[in-house]
Amino acid sequence: MAGTANSNYEGFTAEERAAMKEHAQEQKKAARRASRADKAAEALRDVLAKIAEMPDSDRVMAERVHAVVTANAPALEPKLWYGMPSYALDGKVVCFFQSAEKFKARYATLGFNDLAKLDDGPMWPTAFALTEVTAEVEERIGELVRRAAG
Template identity: 30%
Template sequence: MSSKDEKNLTQVIEKISKMNEPQRSVMHRVHKIIVTADPTLKPRIWYGMPAYARSASTPALVTLRNDERMNLSITEKPAFRPAGGVDGGLMPSAWYFENVDDVTEKRIAEIIRSVAD
């Protein structure tokens, strides 16, 4: 890991650590899910939010927000695929959550891997 990557990781961990509980614990868990699902993604701060990109100098692919609700979002940078089925041509790009159970953890990992494709 380069020193820039280490600095960025530290900034993301610090940003998450400043959140109030229970969001802090949930966001730490989501961070771990993301970096485990795709170890090539590099944590960084993007517009003040924890985010994950291919490198320290490329746009973020995924962001985490903690406003009224916690949110996992795919930015406009990765290739989107229409959802199909009842959602037709809609392309899912954001998911709100209040906690993370095993089912949600699995889905977050799937989302992250789909961004990496």
Template identity: 40%
Template sequence: MTAKDDKNLQQVLKKIAGMPEPARSVMQRMHDLIVAAAPELKPRIWYGMPGYALSASSPVLVFIRNDELITLGISEKAVLEPAGGEDGMLIPAAWYIDGLDDVTEKRLAEIVRAAVG
């Protein structure tokens, strides 16, 4: 990890630590899931919230936000494919979360790995 990567990681962890509960715990768990599912991703602050990219200078692929609900989002720079079936050409790119369980955590990890390609 480069010094810049470490600085960016510390900024992300500080951002998450400053959030009120229960969002703080959910966001920390989502951060942990993202870096475990795609260890090649490097965290950094992106539009004021945690974002994850292949390097400190490459586009963010995955991000998490804490608004009224917590969001896992995939940026337009990620590997995106139309859903197909009844959803036709719609491309899933954001999921709202109000808590985590084993099933949700497994699906989040799959989404992150797919976004990285």
């Protein structure tokens, strides 16, 4: 596009295209599930399987994040979202774990969507870099997800 601010745009990266394909597959799979209980059980299995596939450093953090989220915000339901473990309220993603490997990033990320009730004045963080999940980090994640789930 001539005259645009970024004339070097080359389209989506391979990782972004893969995430979009995963999301489409997740949507199709969810639509085929029978009952709500079946959906929840299968969604949990999908999340745990996705975590198990991660490289060790991401997997260890994702397992801890999963444990902290499910313990501190039981109303949030695990589900895959663009191929990432996420936690939803009434089907809408509140928070998610993005492995460093997912988009070849320097660190993993714990992110929150706008549904999360983390508002703190006119500006607040919605994503947190994770390099290790210590006891202190677990405590902070617990506080965040309790607030986010409302």
